[in-house]
Amino acid sequence: MTAMARSFRHFSYVMGENPVTAAAFALFALIVALAAFGPWIAPYDPLATDAMNALQPPSWAHPFGTDQLGRDVMSRVIVATRLDLGIAVSAVALSFFIGSAMGCAAGFWGGWTDRITGRITDTIMAFPLFVLAMGVVAALGNSVENIIYATAVINLPFYARVARVETAIRRNAGFVQAARLCGNSDLRILATQVFPNILPPMMVQVSLNMGWAILNAAGLSFIGLGVRPPDAEWGIMVAEGATYVVSGEWWLALFPGSALMLAVFCFNLLGDGLRDLVDPLRRT
Amino acid sequence: MRTKLMQIGQRLLQALPSVFGIIVISFVLTRALPGDPAVYFAGMMADDNSIAEVRKSLGLDRSWIEQFFIYVGNLLHGNLGMSLSTGRPVLEELLTRLPASLELTFAGLGLAILVAVPLGVLAATRPGSLTDHACRLLVTAGVSLPTFFTGLFLMYLFYYLLGWAPSPLGRLDILYLSPPHVTGFFTIDSLLDGDFETFWAALRQLVLPAFTLGLFALAPIARMTRAAMLNALGSDYVRTARANGLSQTTVLGVYAFRNAALPVLTTLGMVFSFLLGANVLVEKVFSWPGIGSFAIQALVASDYAAVQGFVLAMALLFVVVNLAIDVLLTTIDPRVALEG
Numbered sequence: 001m002t003a004m005a006r007s008f009r010h011f012s013y014v015m016g017e018n019p020v021t022a023a024a025f026a027l028f029a030l031i032v033a034l035a036a037f038g039p040w041i042a043p044y045d046p047l048a049t050d051a052m053n054a055l056q057p058p059s060w061a062h063p064f065g066t067d068q069l070g071r072d073v074m075s076r077v078i079v080a081t082r083l084d085l086g087i088a089v090s091a092v093a094l095s096f097f098i099g100s101a102m103g104c105a106a107g108f109w110g111g112w113t114d115r116i117t118g119r120i121t122d123t124i125m126a127f128p129l130f131v132l133a134m135g136v137v138a139a140l141g142n143s144v145e146n147i148i149y150a151t152a153v154i155n156l157p158f159y160a161r162v163a164r165v166e167t168a169i170r171r172n173a174g175f176v177q178a179a180r181l182c183g184n185s186d187l188r189i190l191a192t193q194v195f196p197n198i199l200p201p202m203m204v205q206v207s208l209n210m211g212w213a214i215l216n217a218a219g220l221s222f223i224g225l226g227v228r229p230p231d232a233e234w235g236i237m238v239a240e241g242a243t244y245v246v247s248g249e250w251w252l253a254l255f256p257g258s259a260l261m262l263a264v265f266c267f268n269l270l271g272d273g274l275r276d277l278v279d280p281l282r283r284t
Numbered sequence: 285m286r287t288k289l290m291q292i293g294q295r296l297l298q299a300l301p302s303v304f305g306i307i308v309i310s311f312v313l314t315r316a317l318p319g320d321p322a323v324y325f326a327g328m329m330a331d332d333n334s335i336a337e338v339r340k341s342l343g344l345d346r347s348w349i350e351q352f353f354i355y356v357g358n359l360l361h362g363n364l365g366m367s368l369s370t371g372r373p374v375l376e377e378l379l380t381r382l383p384a385s386l387e388l389t390f391a392g393l394g395l396a397i398l399v400a401v402p403l404g405v406l407a408a409t410r411p412g413s414l415t416d417h418a419c420r421l422l423v424t425a426g427v428s429l430p431t432f433f434t435g436l437f438l439m440y441l442f443y444y445l446l447g448w449a450p451s452p453l454g455r456l457d458i459l460y461l462s463p464p465h466v467t468g469f470f471t472i473d474s475l476l477d478g479d480f481e482t483f484w485a486a487l488r489q490l491v492l493p494a495f496t497l498g499l500f501a502l503a504p505i506a507r508m509t510r511a512a513m514l515n516a517l518g519s520d521y522v523r524t525a526r527a528n529g530l531s532q533t534t535v536l537g538v539y540a541f542r543n544a545a546l547p548v549l550t551t552l553g554m555v556f557s558f559l560l561g562a563n564v565l566v567e568k569v570f571s572w573p574g575i576g577s578f579a580i581q582a583l584v585a586s587d588y589a590a591v592q593g594f595v596l597a598m599a600l601l602f603v604v605v606n607l608a609i610d611v612l613l614t615t616i617d618p619r620v621a622l623e624g
Contacts, residue, residue, distance in 0.1 A: 123305030127599045130561025132309075135595035138583055139313040215430055219565055222432050223580045238433055242569060245440045246452070257433035265428040272424075 011277065021273030027266040034081040042075035046232045055244070058251055065251035067237075068244065073251060076232040077259050083233050084263070087144065087226075088213040091151035092206055099156045100202060103163025104190055108171055117164070121157035129154040133216060137225050147226035151217050155209055162205045166198035200278040208271030211264035218260050234260040288614060295610050299603055306603070310596040311355050314588065315348075364596070365589030369582060374593035378575055382597075383468025384455055385567065385574030389559050391490055392497025392566075396555075400502045401548065404509025408517060409536065419506055426503025431562045435496040435569035442492060450488050452570045460485050493570040500562050501555050508551040512544035519543075546617055553606045560598050 034041065044062075050070030058065040064073035106117040124132065136150035170176060171194075179193045218235030220226055227233040229240070234256040241252030322339035323330070330338070339345055346354070358364075364374035407419035442449040450457055455470055460482050463473035470486035516522060517540050525539045564576035571577070575594055582590035 119301070119305065122302060123309060126302040126306055126603060127309070127595070128557045128560035128602050130558075130564065131595055131598045134564070134579065134583065135310070135313050135592060138588060138591040138595075139316045142583075211428060218430060219432065219561075222430075222565060223568055224584055235430075235432075238430075238436065242432075242436055245436050246444060248440075248444050250440050250444075253433070253436050257430065257436065260430055261428055261433060264430070265424070268424060268428055 020269055024266050024269035024273060027262065028270055031081060031085065031263055031266060034078055035085045038079045038082050042078045044072035044075040046071060046076045046079040047230055055249055064255040067252050073255050076237060077255050080232040080234050080237065080256065083227065084214060084218065087148055087217045088210055091148045091217065092155060092210055092213050094152035095155035095159050096206060099159025100163040103160040104167045104195060107164040107167030108190055108194065117160060121160050124153065124157050130216060130219060133220060137220060142225055144226050147217055147220050151213050155213055158205060158209060162201055163198060166201050167194055170194055170197055204271060204275045204278055207267055207274050211267035215264055291614050292611050295614065296607065299607050302603055306599045307356060307359065310592055311352055313595065314592045364593035367582065367590040368587045369585040374590050377578060377590065378593060378597050381573060381575045381578050384572060385563055385576060387469040388493055388497065388572060388574060389563055391494035393501055393559060395494055395498035396501035396505055400505035401509050404506045405513050405541065407510045408513030419510060423503045423507045426499060429499065431496060431500045432565040432569050434499055435493065435566050438492050438496055449492050452492060454571050454573055455489055456486055493566050493572055496566050497559060497562055501559055504551055504555050505548065508548050509544065512547040513540060516540040516544040546613060549609060549613060553609045556605050557602050560602060
C-alpha cells in the first residue's frame with residue numbers, strides 16, 4: 001500500500017470515528033466557498049441602501065432581515081466572510097513564518113539565539129494579548145493592515161514555542177546527523193530536513209490558532225479599529241447592531257455574531273480533529 | 285520559613301526582566317507613532333511654539349537612549365502624560381476608573397471559579413458520564429464564543445425579553461447616588477455604608493457583565509480542573525488512600541483536590557490575562573465606566589498617551605497578579621521549598 005493510500009485510509013478512519021470532525025470539515029469547506037464566491041452568492045448588493053425597507057425583521061425576501069439603512073443583512077454576512085477570513089489567514093501566515101523561523105533557529109542552535117527569541121516571546125506574553133494588540137494598532141495607525149500586524153504579533157509566541165520544542169527534539173536525530181555527514185549546511189538541514197518534519201504539529205497549531213485569530217480581529221473591529229463602515233465585517237456589524245439590541249432589533253447583531261461563532265467553533269473542532277490525525281497518541 | 289522568604293524574594297527578582305521588557309515595548313509603542321509624536325502629544329489646537337515645547341518636555345530632541353531614560357524617569361514619578369480627550373493626567377484617569385474594572389473582572393473570575401471548579405471535579409470523577417460530556421461541550425463552546433456577542437445576547441434575553449435586568453448602562457442606575465468611596469467597589473462600599481438598596485442596585489447592574497466574563501473564563505478553568513483531577517485520581521497516593529479505606533469525600537477533597545488545585549491556580553494567571561482583554565469588550569457592550577471604556581474612547585479620539593498608559597497599566601497589573609499567584613503557590617506548596 002502506498003503512503004498516500006495509507007494516509008487517506010487513516011483520514012477516512014478518523015473521519016468515520018469522529019463525525020464531529022467530519023462536520024467541522026464540511027463547515028470549513030462552506031466557509032472557504034463563501035469567502036471565495038461570496039460576492040456572487042449574496043442575493044443583494046451588500047452596500048445598497050434602501051431607506052424604505054430599513055430595520056425589517058427576517059422575512060422570505062430578506063432571510064436575515066435588513067439593517068438601519070435597509071441593507072440586506074444576509075448579503076453582508078456572506079460578503080464579510082472574505083474580509084474576516086482574509087485578516088485571520090494573513091495574520092496567522094505572518095506569525096507562522098516568522099514564528100517558525102525564530103523557533104527553528106532557537107531550537108536548532110540554542111545558546112544566544114535561544115535566549116534572545118525566548119526573551120522576545122516572554123515579553124510579548126507578559127502583556128494581556130488583546131490589550132497589546134490595541135496598543136500596537138494605536139501606535140501604528142488605525143487600518144486593516146495594522147490589525148493584521150497586531151494579530152500576527154500576539155500570535156507569534158505560540159508558533160515560536162511549538163517550533164522551538166519540536167526542533168530541539170530533532171536536533172540530533174539520526175536523519176539530521178546523516179544529512180550533516182553528507183556535507184549539508186545548517187540552514188539547508190533546517191529547511192530540507194527539520195522544517196518538513198515539524199510541519200504536522202505546526203499545522204495543528206495553525207488550525208487551533210485560527211479561531212482565536214478571527215476572534216481577536218473581530219474584537220478589534222468591534223471596538224472600532226481597522227475596518228471602516230460601510231465595509232461589511234462581522235465584528236463591526238455586531239457593533240452596529242448592538243445599539244438596536246436594546247430596542248428589540250436582534251437580527252442585526254445575531255446573524256453576524258453567529259457567523260463569527262460558527263467560524264471559530266469550526267476551526268477549534270478542526271484543530272482537535274487534525275491533532276487526532278497527526279498525533280494519535282494525544283487523542284482524547 | 286526562611287527559605288520560603290528567600291524564594292519569594294527570588295521570584296520577585298525574576299519579575300524584573302519582564303517589567304523591563306514591558307517598559308521597553310511600551311516605550312517603542314509610544315515612539316512608533318506614525319508622523320511626529322510631538323504633534324500628536326501636543327494635540328489638535330497646538331501651534332508651532334507649543335509643539336516645540338512638547339518636543340522639549342518629552343525629550344524628543346535628544347537621542348533614543350536619552351529618551352528612554354527620560355521615559356523611565358517619568359514613569360517612576362507616575363507621569364504617564366496628559367490625556368488629550370479629558371485634559372487630566374492619564375494616571376489619574378486610570379486610577380479613578382480602575383476599581384470599576386477590577387470589580388467586574390473579579391466578579392467574573394469568581395463566578396467562573398464557582399462554576400468551573402466543581403464542574404471539572406465532577407467531570408473527572410465520572411468520566412464518560414453526562415456531566416463529563418456537558419463539561420466538554422461547555423469547554424469547546426466557551427472558547428468559541430465572542431464575549432461581546434454573548435454579552436449582547438444575554439442583554440437581549442434578560443433586559444429586553446424578560447425585563448429582569450436593569451438597563452445595561454453603567455455601574456448604577458441614575459436614580460441612585462454612588463456610595464461613599466472606600467474601596468471603589470460599589471457593592472462593597474454600599475455594604476460598608478449599610479445601604480442595602482444601593483447594594484442591590486449595584487449588584488443587579490453587575491450580574492450580566494460579570495456573567496458574560498465568567499462564561500468566557502469558565503472554559504480554561506474547567507478544562508484544567510478536569511485534567512488535573514484526572515491526573516491526581518490516577519496517582520499512587522490516591523490509590524493508597526482508597527486502599528486504606530478512607531471515605532470517598534476524604535479521598536476526593538483532601539488527597540486529590542488539594543493536589544489538583546496547584547495547576548488550576550497556575551492557570552488562573554493566564555485566565556486573568558485573557559480576562560483583562562475581554563474586559564475591554566464587555567465594558568463597551570455594557571457601557572461600564574472602567575479603564576477599558578476609557579481606552580476605547582481614547583483610541584477613537586487618537587489620544588495616544590492615554591492608550592499607551594492603559595496598555596502599560598494592564599501589563600503591570602498582569603505581572604502583579606502572576607507574582608501574587610506564584611507567591612501563593614510557594615507558600616501553600618511544601619514541595620516548592622524542597623526543590624529549592
